[in-house]
Amino acid sequence: MTSKSLSSALPYRIGYGEDAHRLARGLPLILGGVPIPHAEQGAVAHSDGDAVLHAVADALLSGLALGDIGHYFPDTAAEYKEMDSRIILDRALMLVRARGYAPVNVALVVTLDRPKLGPLRAEIAQTVAGLLDLPATEVGVSFKTSEGLAPDHVQTRVTVLLGRTRD
Numbered sequence: 001m002t003s004k005s006l007s008s009a010l011p012y013r014i015g016y017g018e019d020a021h022r023l024a025r026g027l028p029l030i031l032g033g034v035p036i037p038h039a040e041q042g043a044v045a046h047s048d049g050d051a052v053l054h055a056v057a058d059a060l061l062s063g064l065a066l067g068d069i070g071h072y073f074p075d076t077a078a079e080y081k082e083m084d085s086r087i088i089l090d091r092a093l094m095l096v097r098a099r100g101y102a103p104v105n106v107a108l109v110v111t112l113d114r115p116k117l118g119p120l121r122a123e124i125a126q127t128v129a130g131l132l133d134l135p136a137t138e139v140g141v142s143f144k145t146s147e148g149l150a151p152d153h154v155q156t157r158v159t160v161l162l163g164r165t166r167d
């Protein structure tokens, strides 16, 4: 079987995405659609700077080789200034669905030194799952510190499994 016929025979595809934003005082921090209370610093970004939703959207797009969010939402366009990143994720999901795929499960890792995000794990999983029309049990959420190596930085890495919904 050639690699071309193999990829059309298999019902699953893997996607990977990541995003990072610099942090600065006086800005809100939003992760996975959840505003983080008591964050001393927020994301420096053109949009609302939600590094989780950006990485999930890039993971969806990469699974079908559809480019990345910067292609669809250039950070030079004034219309996307301070935009809600749920719009970005919606667009990526729409593109994936239009090609006959849907997310099956998501695994995401947020690297952030402060604040501790553990108490928000369920809310972030639930919110991301809701945006993808998945049960919260299909969104794994892990947190890591940078061990002080990058205190002014938030980073998210995401894998997603896409399943074919039609032939």
Ligand SMILES: Nc1ccn([C@@H]2O[C@H](COP(=O)(O)O)[C@@H](O)[C@H]2O)c(=O)n1
Residues within 6 Å of the ligand: 111, 112, 113, 114, 115, 116, 117, 118, 119, 142, 143, 144, 145, 146, 147
């Ligand atoms: N912003 C964060 C970062 C980490 N955690 C939790 O702390 C534990 C230890 O993380 P290390 O990076 O030091 O291994 C781990 O259980 C993380 O879930 C957190 O809650 N918020």
Ligand SMILES: C[C@@]1(CO)OP(=O)(O)OP(=O)(O)OC[C@H]1O
Residues within 6 Å of the ligand: 019, 020, 044, 045, 046, 047, 048, 049, 054, 069, 070, 071, 073, 074, 075, 080, 081, 083, 088
């Ligand atoms: C989202 C966009 C567009 O507003 O900008 P940012 O919010 O800066 O985010 P980033 O993840 O750096 O890049 C994607 C851009 O297209």
